Structure formats: structure tokens, C-alpha cells
Amino acid sequence: MDSVQDIKIKKIMHVLRHAPHGTIYTYEGLEMILIMATYDQDISVVFIGDGVYSLKKGQETSSIGIKGFARTFSALDGYDVEKLYVDQLSLEERGLTKDDLVVDVEVLSSENIGMLMKEQDVIIQH
Amino acid sequence: MNIGILLKEGPYNHQASDTAYNFAEAAIRRGHTIDAIFLYNDGVLNVSKLMDPPQDDRNISTRWTAFSEKYGVKIYACVVASKRRSINEDVLIEGGVITGLGTFTDIATRNDRLVTFGD
Amino acid sequence: MLHTVNKSPFGNDTLETCIRFAVPGDPILLIEDGVYAVQAGNRFASMIETILKKNPLYALQPDLSARGISVISSGVTTVDYEGFVELVEQHQVNSWL
Numbered sequence: 106m107d108s109v110q111d112i113k114i115k116k117i118m119h120v121l122r123h124a125p126h127g128t129i130y131t132y133e134g135l136e137m138i139l140i141m142a143t144y145d146q147d148i149s150v151v152f153i154g155d156g157v158y159s160l161k162k163g164q165e166t167s168s169i170g171i172k173g174f175a176r177t178f179s180a181l182d183g184y185d186v187e188k189l190y191v192d193q194l195s196l197e198e199r200g201l202t203k204d205d206l207v208v209d210v211e212v213l214s215s216e217n218i219g220m221l222m223k224e225q226d227v228i229i230q231h
Numbered sequence: 232m233n234i235g236i237l238l239k240e241g242p243y244n245h246q247a248s249d250t251a252y253n254f255a256e257a258a259i260r261r262g263h264t265i266d267a268i269f270l271y272n273d274g275v276l277n278v279s280k281l282m283d284p285p286q287d288d289r290n291i292s293t294r295w296t297a298f299s300e301k302y303g304v305k306i307y308a309c310v311v312a313s314k315r316r317s318i319n320e321d322v323l324i325e326g327g328v329i330t331g332l333g334t335f336t337d338i339a340t341r342n343d344r345l346v347t348f349g350d
Numbered sequence: 351m352l353h354t355v356n357k358s359p360f361g362n363d364t365l366e367t368c369i370r371f372a373v374p375g376d377p378i379l380l381i382e383d384g385v386y387a388v389q390a391g392n393r394f395a396s397m398i399e400t401i402l403k404k405n406p407l408y409a410l411q412p413d414l415s416a417r418g419i420s421v422i423s424s425g426v427t428t429v430d431y432e433g434f435v436e437l438v439e440q441h442q443v444n445s446w447l
Contacts, residue, residue: 115340122367122447130239133272133312140332146340154367194370219371223351227345228444229237232439239447246382250356253412257431258438344438347445 115226116147121156122230126171131159134231135177142184149188149225150181151218152210157195160206179208192218232263235338239349241273242291243284248277251348252294259302266342268295268306269335272349275308275318278327292324299326307334352441356382359394366397368446372405377437379408379429388414390421398423410434 119138123130142148152160159175166173181189189210196202196212203212213221222228236255240247255265270277282292295306306327308318313329323329339345353372357364365380365387372378378401380387387394388409401407402425411428414420422428429437 117339130272136311137271137332137335141336141339144333144336144340146336153371154363215370219373222371222444223373223376225442227339228351228442229339229345230347230349230445230447234438246356250381253431254434258435261432261435261439263435263439344443346438346443347447349445349447
């Protein structure tokens with residue numbers, strides 16, 4: 106077992122840019138985030154473009170026969186994933202506001218998200 | 232430099248497998264170590280030995296086996312993604328390993344770089 | 351940070367999205383269908399010019415050749431797979447998919 110000072114906590118950012126349900130990328134991205142969260146890394150999740158639709162309130166998927174997962178995003182803070190960022194322009198372009206989302210997120214400008222990206226050790230786009 | 236590769240698309244349908252392979256070969260030519268290839272999403276289909284393309288085309292899964300044998304690089308496939316897509320030990324190529332996302336977390340954190348290929 | 355883009359700008363907003371988040375000075379490498387963005391004389395020529403004021407732009411030569419693109423916008427640098435690796439040596443990678 107490595108001693109504490111040997112373990113370098115890495116900054117890992119997950120970027121979700123696909124709408125939910127139409128493809129599996131966001132759902133499997135979420136599965137990956139949940140597992141990585143158990144490894145004590147510095148994890149952040151960013152929603153850009155159609156990725157913001159994953160967080161939309163009122164998703165009811167029973168009639169398409171696909172398991173819904175919007176609620177899992179609100180459970181992320183239970184896994185110590187508290188850094189959830191949403192791109193402001195992506196929200197605005199879709200006529201959405203923070204109130205339309207299932208979880209409390211930080212809405213940031215693309216410039217600020219770009220600066221956060223620059224600080225990361227690893228970026229995984231889903 | 233140690234490099235991990237994340238491959239998120241299946242073979243043939245998308246160029247991602249080919250680009251990942253060409254990138255990995257070039258990285259090794261430049262003296263770097265490819266630590267591992269990790270397959271996620273439809274990427275897990277890369278390690279199916281049932282693959283049988285027409286003779287005049289590349290065989291992507293045997294190409295990964297040859298790559299794995301030549302450089303000692305494992306081709307890891309996420310177990311949950313694999314089960315969804317009918318990939319198990321029975322159809323797994325040589326050099327392929329079905330594993331959990333913990334393995335991917337190690338790959339993402341222990342290397343100098345993680346490079347992703349996908350759709 | 352090195353950004354890679356693999357989508358044609360004609361069918362997808364990935365390049366536009368990428369440049370919105372790229373910090374000035376970050377190199378952007380176009381691969382796979384992403385290379386269609388830099389074919390000389392297409393409707394993205396002025397956008398490419400604008401990007402080049404802030405970010406160095408590269409295109410993967412094997413992908414250009416495969417697509418029959420021989421004339422590209424000026425200021426764009428072509429690299430082979432080794433050149434791709436060199437960029438990765440110098441930067442962490444953000445692969446826009």
C-alpha cells in the first residue's frame with residue numbers, strides 16, 4: 106500500500122455532451138463517474154450542449170422502455186462528487202434555466218469552464 | 232512517457248479503432264510506452280474473436296492481438312459494457328482482458344497522458 | 351491543453367464548441383472527419399482564420415490524404431501520426447468526441 110504522500114490525487118473531469126436516451130453515452134458515462142468516485146480522485150462533471158438535457162426535470166422514460174437516470178445525478182453528492190458545472194450558453198440556447206434542472210449545479214461561462222479544463226490532469230468526454 | 236488509451240467505439244462502424252491503433256504504433260515508434268488500451272461503450276466489440284471481415288479488409292481484432300503480443304500491452308474491456316454487448320470470455324481474443332472500471336481508473340491516474348478515441 | 355476534433359463542421363458543432371472552450375494558445379488538432387474543416391475555399395475559411403488568431407491549428411495528414419484534400423487553408427499545419435504524438439508529449443489531451 107502506498108503511503109499517503111505517494112498517492113497523488115488527480116483532477117479528472119468528465120464532460121457530458123450527449124442528450125440522454127437517444128444514445129447510451131451519458132448513461133455509461135454516469136456509470137463510469139460513479140465507479141471513479143469511489144477512488145478518492147478530484148472529480149468534476151461538466152454538462153455542455155445537449156448534455157444539459159440529462160439534468161432536465163420531468164423525464165419520464167417508462168413509455169420508451171428505457172431506464173431513466175436523471176435522479177442518479179442528484180445522488181452524486183453522496184459519492185462526494187460535488188463539482189457539477191453547466192455551460193451557461195448551452196442552457197440559454199435550449200431555453201432552460203437552473204430551475205429546470207434536477208440537481209443544484211454551478212452555471213459557468215464557457216471561458217471559466219475552459220480555464221477549469223486547463224487545470225485537469227485527465228479529461229474524459231462521453 | 233506513459234500513455235493510456237481509451238477507445239469508445241466499435242470496429243469498422245467508426246474510424247476510432249484505426250486512429251487509436253495508428254496513434255499507439257506512432258507513440259511506440261517515438262519511444263513511449265503504451266500502458267494499456269481500455270475499451271468502453273461499443274469499443275468493447277474490438278475484442279471479439281467472432282469478427283470475420285472480408286479477406287481484402289483489415290481484421291481489427293487480430294490486429295489488436297498482434298499489437299498486444301508485440302508490445303505486451305493488454306486490451307482491457309469494461310465488464311459491464313461487455314455484458315451489454317455479448318462480449319464474454321468465450322469470444323475474447325488473445326490479449327483481451329475483461330475487467331472493471333477500477334482498472335480504468337488506475338490507467339487514467341497512473342499515466343502521464345490519457346488519449347480518447349471515439350465517435 | 352491539446353484539443354482534438356474528429357467531426358466534420360458541416361454536420362456537427364463540435365469544432366465550434368471546442369473553440370468556445372479552448373484557452374488562447376491551446377493547440378487544436380483536426381483528425382478523422384474533422385479535417386474537412388480546413389479544405390481551402392469552404393464556408394469555414396473565415397472561421398479558420400479567426401481560430402488561428404488565438405490557437406494554433408493542426409490537421410492530420412493521413413486523414414487529409416484519405417479524403418482527397420490536398421489544398422488547405424493557410425496557417426494550418428499538417429502533422430503525421432508521429433506529429434500527433436509530439437503534440438501529446440507537450441500537452442494534456444481533451445478529445446472532443
